[in-house]
Amino acid sequence: VHEGMSNYQVMYGKSEATFSSQEIASNDVDHPLGFALAQLHGVFILAENNTGLILVDMHAAHERITYEQLKTAQNFDGIKTQALLVPVSVALSEAEAFASEQLVENLKELGFDVVRTGPQSVSVKAVPSLLADVDARQLFLDVLSEYREFGATKKLQEAQNELLSTMACHSSVRANRRLTLSEMNALLRAMEQTERSAQCNHGRPTWVQLSKAELDKLFLRGR
Numbered sequence: 001v002h003e004g005m006s007n008y009q010v011m012y013g014k015s016e017a018t019f020s021s022q023e024i025a026s027n028d029v030d031h032p033l034g035f036a037l038a039q040l041h042g043v044f045i046l047a048e049n050n051t052g053l054i055l056v057d058m059h060a061a062h063e064r065i066t067y068e069q070l071k072t073a074q075n076f077d078g079i080k081t082q083a084l085l086v087p088v089s090v091a092l093s094e095a096e097a098f099a100s101e102q103l104v105e106n107l108k109e110l111g112f113d114v115v116r117t118g119p120q121s122v123s124v125k126a127v128p129s130l131l132a133d134v135d136a137r138q139l140f141l142d143v144l145s146e147y148r149e150f151g152a153t154k155k156l157q158e159a160q161n162e163l164l165s166t167m168a169c170h171s172s173v174r175a176n177r178r179l180t181l182s183e184m185n186a187l188l189r190a191m192e193q194t195e196r197s198a199q200c201n202h203g204r205p206t207w208v209q210l211s212k213a214e215l216d217k218l219f220l221r222g223r
Helices: 021-027 058-075 094-102 104-109 136-150 156-171 181-192 212-218
Strands: 035-040 044-048 052-057 081-091 113-118 121-128 207-211
Touching (some): 052 058, 094 104, 104 113, 121 136, 207 212
C-alpha cells in the first residue's frame, strides 16, 4: 500500500480492470467522479464518467480529504494518537525546546506526545494516527513553528485550522507516486464523500471536468 493511501484503499470487484460505458453510466449518480483510467505524469488521475473526462490533482485532493478528517476528528472524538515504535529525538534551539514544553497540552490536542529531554532537545513519542506514515520529525517541527508564529497573533480557531492544513499537507500523496487503479478509485470515492473536496486547502481546484462536447471540439469532430 502506498504511503498516505492506506486509509482510502478499498478493493472493488473490478478495481484492476476497465469499466464499460454502460457500467459507468449506471454508476454515475452514485459515483459522479467516475472510474480511474490512468495516472498522468505521476500527478494527475484521469477518470471517465458519463459526462466525459475528469482530471484530478491527486495531491491536492488527498490533502483536502485528510484535512477534513483531521478537523472532524478534532471536533468530535479528538485526534487519535499512535505511539511510535522508536521515539524520535529532535534537536531544537533552547527557545524552541522551552516553547514545546509550554505547548505540551496544545500538541496533545493535535495528537502529539512530546517530552522535553534536554535544554535543546525533545522526544516525539506519538503522532496523530491519521499521519502515522509521515516524517514525524519534520511534521513536529512544522507544527511547532506555526504554533510559535500564530499563537500570539491569531485567534485559536484560525490557528488550529492553519495547523491542521499543515499537518494534512504532510500526509498527502506525493507527486510521482505511482498508484494502482484500486488506489485511484479509492481516492475518487473518498473525494465524493468529503465536504468541500472540489477545492484544496489553499483554494485551488482539485478536479476539472471536460465534457464529451468539449473533447469533440478539441478534435473538430462534427464539423
